[in-house]
Every structure is written in C-alpha cells, then in structure tokens.
Amino acid sequence: MMLPLMLVAIGYTLPPSSHAESEIVIHAEPKSIYSFLNTPGNHPLWAPWVYNPQQPAELEISGSAEGKEAKLYWRNTDNGLLSDKITNGETTITSSIPYKFLTGDLVFNNVPTASYKFTIYNNKANTQARILFQYQSLEKGPMNRLSATMFGNDIKSELDMSLNRLKSIAETVSD
Secondary structure: OHHHHHHHHHHHHOOOEEEEEEEEEEOOOHHHHHHHHHOHHHHHHOOOOOOOOOOOEEEEEEOOOOOOOOEEEEEEOOOOHHHHOOOEEEEEEEEEEOOOEEEEEEEEOOEEEEEEEEEEEEOOOOOOEEEEEEEEEEOOOHHHHHHHHHHOOOOHHHHHHHHHHHHHHHHHHHO
C-alpha cells in the first residue's frame, strides 16, 4: 500500500517535462529542407504529431502559410478503432530564422503538450544539411513524470521515422 503512494510522491518531485532528440543528414539544399519544416501545411507529409496515412484528418491552416505564427490545426474524422488516439491538435511555429532553425509548440486535445526545435547545419556548398530535431514534452501527472525519468521520452523512435520521411521527400524533390 505504501509503495504506490511513495511512487506518486517521487513523481511530484521530478521535472514536469522530458526531452528526446534525433538527427539526420539530408542530401538536399537547406533552403528546400527548411521549406518543409517552416510550412505547417507540409507537416502532414512527415511530422510525428500529424502524420498518419491510415487516419483521415481535417486540416486547416491559420495565420500565414509559413514562418512565425503559422498554424496548422487537425481534427480526426475517423470514429473507428483509431479514435482512441489524439484526435485534435495544432502546431504553431513560434520562431523562425531561415535555413538555420525554427521552434514550435504543440497542443493536443486542447492541452499544451510539447515544444520542438529544428536546427539546420548546412555544408559550405549548400548541398546537404544535418538536421537536429529536439522535442520536449510536458508530462501530465506524477506517474508520467516518473515513467519519463526512468525510461526516457518514448517519442524517440517517432522522431527518427519522421526525419527519415523528411529525408526521403526532400531528397526526391531536390533530384
């Protein structure tokens, strides 16, 4: 009986967020790569927060189409088996410096959930870039904090897959 209470108490003392990151080298012009990152309308093609070819979603862009304050809203239109997942969300680009980095915030089901940052390191010839994708999630409740501390942020594999999708798209477009 005491162990669950102790775990909850420990959970309350832990940081309220966890961090995951991934990186990849993409053989395409940094300008092209940046366009995919900086345009929320392109996020359904690759981003882990909205990419799901099996789950239809209604999409809406608000504000400008790209750059700071550009927003993408999505709403799940499937009431079937997949509806237990995140059904509504939005991403907002919060800062954007062309071809260098950008940051954004994520809201899932009307709850601020995470922030992300992309840093672009391009080569001198501007023919490829190393992309660093950092994701920080806000952990809800003491048990989620404890789990994130013990096992790490579970989105790392999703970051890897999304960067591979981004690489495939950017390299195909640049060919």
